[in-house]
Amino acid sequence: MLFRMIRGVLFHQKSKMLLIAVTIALGASLATGMLNVVMGVEEKVNKELKNYGANITVKPKDASLLSDIYDVGEGEALNAAYLREDELGKLKTIFWAFNIVDFTPFLDTQAALEDGTTARVVGTWYNHHLALPTGEELDAGVQGMRSWWEIADGRWLNEADEGADDEIMVGATLAEEKHWTVGEKVKLTASHGEKEAEIVGIFDGGGDEDGHIYATLDAVQALTDREGKVASIEVSALTTPDNDLARRAARNPAALTSRDYETWYCTAYVSAICYQIQEAITGSVANAVRQVAESEGTILDKTKLLMILITALSLIGSALGISNLVTASVMERAQEIGLLKAIGAKDRSITGVVMTEILITALVGFAVGYFMGFGFAQLIGQSVFGSAIEMNTKVIPIVAALIALVTIAGSLPAIRMVLRLRPAEVLHGGH
Amino acid sequence: MTKRRMFLRMITASLLRRRSRMLIALLSIGIGATILAGMVTIYYDVPRQMRAQMRSYGANMLLLPEDGETLDSEKLARVLEQFPEDALVGAAPYRYVRLDMTSRQQSFTTAGTDFEQVLKTSPYFSVEGRYPEATREVLVGKEIAELIGVREGSSMELTWQPAVTAGEGDPAADWVPNAQLAGSAEGFSGGAVTVTATLDGEGKIAEIQVDASTQTPEYGGRTQEDKPFLKQFTGKTLPLTMGEDVDALTGATVTSTAIVDALNHSRAVTAASQPRTVRYEVVGILVTGGEEEGYVFMSNADMRALTGEDKLDVTELSVSADEEQLNAYVEAVANSGEGVTARLVKRVTKSETAVLGKLQALVFLVTVVVLLLTMICVSTTMMAVVSERRREIGLRKALGASDNSIRAEFLGEGLFLGLLGGVMGAALGFVFAQVVSVNVFGSSITFQPLLLPVTVIVSMVIAAVSCLMPIKRAVSIDPALVLKGE
Numbered sequence: 017m018l019f020r021m022i023r024g025v026l027f028h029q030k031s032k033m034l035l036i037a038v039t040i041a042l043g044a045s046l047a048t049g050m051l052n053v054v055m056g057v058e059e060k061v062n063k064e065l066k067n068y069g070a071n072i073t074v075k076p077k078d079a080s081l082l083s084d085i086y087d088v089g090e091g092e093a094l095n096a097a098y099l100r101e102d103e104l105g106k107l108k109t110i111f112w113a114f115n116i117v118d119f120t121p122f123l124d125t126q127a128a129l130e131d132g133t134t135a136r137v138v139g140t141w142y143n144h145h146l147a148l149p150t151g152e153e154l155d156a157g158v159q160g161m162r163s164w165w166e167i168a169d170g171r172w173l174n175e176a177d178e179g180a181d182d183e184i185m186v187g188a189t190l191a192e193e194k195h196w197t198v199g200e201k202v203k204l205t206a207s208h209g210e211k212e213a214e215i216v217g218i219f220d221g222g223g224d225e226d227g228h229i230y231a232t233l234d235a236v237q238a239l240t241d242r243e244g245k246v247a248s249i250e251v252s253a254l255t256t257p258d259n260d261l262a263r264r265a266a267r268n269p270a271a272l273t274s275r276d277y278e279t280w281y282c283t284a285y286v287s288a289i290c291y292q293i294q295e296a297i298t299g300s301v302a303n304a305v306r307q308v309a310e311s312e313g314t315i316l317d318k319t320k321l322l323m324i325l326i327t328a329l330s331l332i333g334s335a336l337g338i339s340n341l342v343t344a345s346v347m348e349r350a351q352e353i354g355l356l357k358a359i360g361a362k363d364r365s366i367t368g369v370v371m372t373e374i375l376i377t378a379l380v381g382f383a384v385g386y387f388m389g390f391g392f393a394q395l396i397g398q399s400v401f402g403s404a405i406e407m408n409t410k411v412i413p414i415v416a417a418l419i420a421l422v423t424i425a426g427s428l429p430a431i432r433m434v435l436r437l438r439p440a441e442v443l444h445g446g447h
Numbered sequence: 448m449t450k451r452r453m454f455l456r457m458i459t460a461s462l463l464r465r466r467s468r469m470l471i472a473l474l475s476i477g478i479g480a481t482i483l484a485g486m487v488t489i490y491y492d493v494p495r496q497m498r499a500q501m502r503s504y505g506a507n508m509l510l511l512p513e514d515g516e517t518l519d520s521e522k523l524a525r526v527l528e529q530f531p532e533d534a535l536v537g538a539a540p541y542r543y544v545r546l547d548m549t550s551r552q553q554s555f556t557t558a559g560t561d562f563e564q565v566l567k568t569s570p571y572f573s574v575e576g577r578y579p580e581a582t583r584e585v586l587v588g589k590e591i592a593e594l595i596g597v598r599e600g601s602s603m604e605l606t607w608q609p610a611v612t613a614g615e616g617d618p619a620a621d622w623v624p625n626a627q628l629a630g631s632a633e634g635f636s637g638g639a640v641t642v643t644a645t646l647d648g649e650g651k652i653a654e655i656q657v658d659a660s661t662q663t664p665e666y667g668g669r670t671q672e673d674k675p676f677l678k679q680f681t682g683k684t685l686p687l688t689m690g691e692d693v694d695a696l697t698g699a700t701v702t703s704t705a706i707v708d709a710l711n712h713s714r715a716v717t718a719a720s721q722p723r724t725v726r727y728e729v730v731g732i733l734v735t736g737g738e739e740e741g742y743v744f745m746s747n748a749d750m751r752a753l754t755g756e757d758k759l760d761v762t763e764l765s766v767s768a769d770e771e772q773l774n775a776y777v778e779a780v781a782n783s784g785e786g787v788t789a790r791l792v793k794r795v796t797k798s799e800t801a802v803l804g805k806l807q808a809l810v811f812l813v814t815v816v817v818l819l820l821t822m823i824c825v826s827t828t829m830m831a832v833v834s835e836r837r838r839e840i841g842l843r844k845a846l847g848a849s850d851n852s853i854r855a856e857f858l859g860e861g862l863f864l865g866l867l868g869g870v871m872g873a874a875l876g877f878v879f880a881q882v883v884s885v886n887v888f889g890s891s892i893t894f895q896p897l898l899l900p901v902t903v904i905v906s907m908v909i910a911a912v913s914c915l916m917p918i919k920r921a922v923s924i925d926p927a928l929v930l931k932g933e
Contacts, residue, residue: 032831039827046820053813064805067798068504073736126635127776132701134635143782165798222793241518304737311503318500319806325883326489328808330817335484337824347468348835388558392816400808 028139033377037158039420041388047415048389050327053396056405061319062254062312064401066117067163070250071308072290074099077299082187082228082323098123101233102298105250108148110292115254115284118160120144120248123236128228135190137204137229139236142173158230161252162221170198170217173232178362181235187215199281204229206306208241250291251302256287257313262287266304340428342374347432353434363435370402370431371424378423382416389415449640455857472832472910473868479825480872480906481879484898486814488880491895493810496888497803498767502536505569506763508773508794510538516786520747526787529779532928534772535565536765540749543760546605546743549724551595555745557605559750564588568765571741574675575599576731582749585727588740592732598732606724608641608658621715622685624650634659635667635707637933641714642709644680655680656709656830666701676703686711692724725753764789770800826913833857833915844926853922854915861914867909873902 076097100122107116124138128233141157148154159172182206186196196215197200203212213231220226237243258266265272265280266287272280280288286309290302349370356366388405397405510526512518520540527538542559562578576599579586586607587597590596597603627645634640640659647653657671670676676696683692687707695703727749753755762902766773773791780789840853877894884892 035827039824042820042823049585050813053809057703057809061802061806064802065798067801069798112563127702162802166791166793220793222791222796230600232797238554242736248735303736306571306573307569307735307737310573311501312506314500315497315802316505318497321887322493322810322883323813325887326486326813327816329482329485329879330821333478333817333821334824336478337475337821337828340478341469341828344471344828344831344835347471348831364637393626396809396812396816400805401810 024033033373035367036341036345036374037377037384038185039446040338040378040423042383043338043422044382044385044415044419045387045389045392046330046334046385047398047418048386049392050323050389051411051414052390052393052405052408054323054327055408056393058076058316058320059321060397060405061316062263062401063117065308065312065315066252066254066311067183068251069161069163070119070307071255071286071305071312072251072293072302073305074249074293074297074300074302076247077269077301079381082395087149097299098242098247099249099297099430101237101244101246104246104249105146105148105436107249107293108146108152108154109150110289110296111281112253112284112289112292113150115289116254116404117176117213117254120157120161120251121233123233123234123240123242123245123247124228125206125240127239129194129205130203135229137184137206137231137236138225138238140423141233142175144175151280154232154275161250162225164221166220168220170215173216173230175232181232181238182211182213183216183232184213184235185219186215187228187230188218188220190228191215191218200204201228204239206236206239206372207303209239211235211239219364230242240370249297250301251289252323253289254284255289255309255312256284257316258285258287258309261285265291290376309329331418334408335422337421342423342426343430345374346370346427346434350437351380353431354437357435366435367428367431374423375420378419382419385419388413451610452914453802454859457710468835469864470653471866472829473871475825476864476868477871478904479909480869481875482528483818483905484873484876484902485879486817486876486885486933487898487901488877488892488895490807490810490831491813492892493881494769494803494807494888495695496884496890497806498769498799499536499890501765501799501803502800503570503766504795505571506765507537507792507799508764508766509790509792510762510764511788511790512759512778513786513788516823517613518762518787519676519757520759522785523759523762526780526783526785527646527712528829529783530714530764530766534766534768536767536839537564538762538764539564539568540747540759542754542758544607544749544750544754546593549606550604553592553595555605555743556741557745558751559586561747561749562744566746567786568763569735571735573734574731574904577715577731579730579744581589581744581754582746583725583727584730584745585749586731586744587729588742588744589732589734590740591743597676602726604724604726605753606722608722609754616844618687618712618714622646622650623715624648626711627716628710629716630709630711632705632708632712635662635701638662640667640702640705640709641884642706642713643712644710645883646664650686650711652683652686655917657706662699662702665698667699670696670706671703672700672737673815675727685713687762700807725749725751735876739861770796808891822909825909826916829861829910829913830917833914834921837917840918840921841926844922854918857918858911858915861910862907865910866903868910869903869906870899872906873899876902889905 020423076099101121104119104121107113107119110116120141122138122140124136126134127137128134135305142159143155144157146156148153157175168188173183177183184202190196196218198218200215201212202215204210207401213235215436233246237245261276261280261282262285264283265276268290269277281291290304293302294300353366353370391407397403471654491737504559510518510523523538523540527535535851539560543560544556544557547554566578574586585603592598627643627650628646629641629643631639631641641658642663643656645654646650655677657677659671660666662670673696679693687693689695689704689707693703693707698842727745733744765777768776773796777789777791780787833845843853880892884890
């Protein structure tokens with residue numbers, strides 16, 4: 017009998033039930049969408065912040081200072097320590113390897129030009145293809161790490177090209193000063209060799225680099241007779257904003273308790289990643305670039321908090337909306353409930369029937385809404401960040417519990433209220 | 448009783464009598480309006496607030512003197528008038544000089560600046576100890592501190608070697624017998640080579656000293672010690688010709704040419720060009736992870752006292768504005784006629800535009816989705832509330848009410864609910880946006896006056912439309928059927 021009654025309602029009062037199902041579906045999709053977005057937003061925004069370039073620099077332990085402070089051209093005697101190029105791949109083997117987005121080595125030298133002046137020649141990777149022992153493959157280099165460079169003329173240097181070592185890119189200021197154009201050949205004379213290189217691109221980076229010449233790492237290594245050596249590495253890593261523990265650890269990891277140490281080591285704090293890079297690369301010192309690392313934390317925290325509050329608002333909104341509608345629909349059925357009561361149905365069985373109907377409707381609404389919401393999250397992910405937002409399974413129980421709670425909270429008091437009314441009054445239509 | 452009064456009474460009576468139902472409808476519209484007002488306010492405010500947060504990345508504009516011009520604090524103040532006060536987060540002037548630390552035979556790039564402004568333009572600077580407050584206090588970059596072993600509380604003596612000033616007229620006028628001469632010229636990789644010379648009673652070079660410490664030690668640096676090379680200068684009369692009077696040192700052609708050049712432009716040494724040495728107290732160690740760790744920082748007042756010049760090499764500005772506005776400021780500075788150019792720090796401006804664009808798009812899409820879904824929710828609730836009254840409609844129709852008068856009444860009711868809910872929602876929405884702003888960004892939000900009418904109108908339209916849809920169905924049915932309860 018109960019079953020027949022429920023079926024009767026579900027199929028005969030289709031339009032009413034459909035309205036509830038639609039509203040619950042909308043509410044559920046809103047909740048699902050927002051929760052998925054809020055859980056994925058940190059990772060997405062973090063990736064966007066990689067626009068600002070490296071947040072970690074790695075230098076040789078002994079001579080990290082000198083070449084920066086002294087503008088000493090070659091500076092061989094002072095800057096005798098180097099890192100090994102063949103160890104660069106190790107960056108992708110540290111505990112937080114997955115968080116290392118991009119990296120590039122640098123080696124620079126002063127080279128004399130034909131007109132008697134000198135210029136700084138920076139050797140680096142552009143789109144260096146790495147095949148790691150782990151089977152992973154990636155393209156690393158400045159092309160990804162200098163996203164703000166504008167190629168004023170020509171193109172990026174392409175390392176995959178034949179003869180890439182004889183190609184250079186020139187900063188806009190230098191090119192203007194020397195009246196160089198793309199396609200021109202420039203003769204560079206450095207301490208251990210000379211070469212004639214063709215300008216393939218002129219870039220505008222808006223900084224000191226506009227006065228420099230960029231060549232391949234191999235080319236500069238050959239010019240300076242420093243095969244397999246690099247002077248510094250810039251690393252772009254996805255990090256967790258620093259907290260108190262991270263700040264303490266950054267000062268001295270050895271001072272932590274073993275439990276704190278473990279927590280710190282296994283969290284993607286910039287100091288933990290620096291520490292692991294130092295373990296991987298012989299004789300290196302890795303430092304967080306505070307301008308990037310610190311600001312990143314601020315922006316990430318703010319964005320996340322903003323999204324959480326917006327999500328909270330939309331969750332409250334959809335919860336109130338659903339329970340409101342459920343209340344309205346129960347009250348709308350006051351007559352029917354009055355009739356059931358008049359013909360002798362017990363309060364409990366009436367409550368049971370009405371609740372079951374509504375919960376079945378809610379279940380249908382939730383199922384539809386979940387997938388709709390997931391669609392919304394993808395829509396946002398694809399159109400804003402150009403990548404899918406991961407499906408978070410934690411969202412399902414949260415949304416299910418929310419829907420169940422608001423449906424019950426919206427219908428039970430309403431049913432109680434209607435039941436309190438005298439059947440005669442209800443049937444008569446008065447209040 | 449006029450028709451209008453009757454109409455009003457019907458609406459109010461309906462609202463009062465059916466309190467609980469109307470409350471549901473009102474609540475529903477109120478929620479919708481709150482979300483509308485709150486989300487739209489946040490959407491409009493997010494770029495402004497986020498942009499302020501983005502300033503933690505530091506300076507996004509540089510002011511540099513044009514070629515042949517100089518920048519001083521007065522001129523800077525005039526140029527800064529081009530920027531509205533609320534857009535200018537900070538403006539830190541920098542003067543860079545190389546100071547010698549004679550006791551360690553080192554020389555360091557030292558920056559004179561305004562620390563109050565540095566706190567604003569470079570909030571990521573981290574200082575162990577404190578920023579200098581009194582005179583003769585310096586901040587030392589971490590790398591220098593490690594190199595020379597200074598700590599917070601230690602002191603260091605720095606010496607200023609004035610560049611030999613170009614002076615007026617022909618330098619040859621200074622080349623009189625027994626003169627003390629000094630000159631400098633650009634050597635390898637732009638480093639300055641300084642030469643001091645003494646002339647004898649006949650006006651010939653008696654003694655020469657070369658400071659080529661900026662040059663590569665194995666190449667140009669050798670010129671300052673190479674006896675045979677230096678010896679060829681004595682007894683010669685200025686000006687000198689390279690290759691005729693003197694020969695270049697092998698492997699140090701650029702530096703040798705610079706020495707000759709410096710001598711040919713040398714001027715008599717005066718009191719103003721005497722080196723000055725001052726002892727400074729180290730009050731903090733600067734940690735940034737960037738090249739600033741290789742600098743010493745002192746206040747602009749100390750820098751002026753040491754060098755005797757009010758000169759600025761560059762001013763870092765942190766301006767809170769979008770790229771278009773920044774370009775307008777660059778233009779304004781160029782047109783100010785002060786001989787100053789503004790350059791954007793592309794790394795910061797480009798990245799900020801990219802990141803902010805994404806964030807705004809994110810909030811926009813979220814706002815659209817939330818609004819759309821909420822509005823549909825509101826309509827469904829309104830529809831449920833109204834369709835419940837089909838019996839009443841049927842009864843009225845049976846009593847002879849026209850379709851239009853029924854529609855008008857419901858419409859009026861809907862509009863009234865929309866108005867009330869809209870006003871309520873606009874206020875609550877603003878409160879919500881304020882809570883978000885204070886919690887997330889720690890600053891209050893500005894009220895958008897336009898948002899009140901927009902929220903109210905949207906609420907009224909939604910309420911009216913969702914009222915009319917079920918009524919249209921109700922009035923089109925035969926009253927008998929409705930009353931029977933089918």
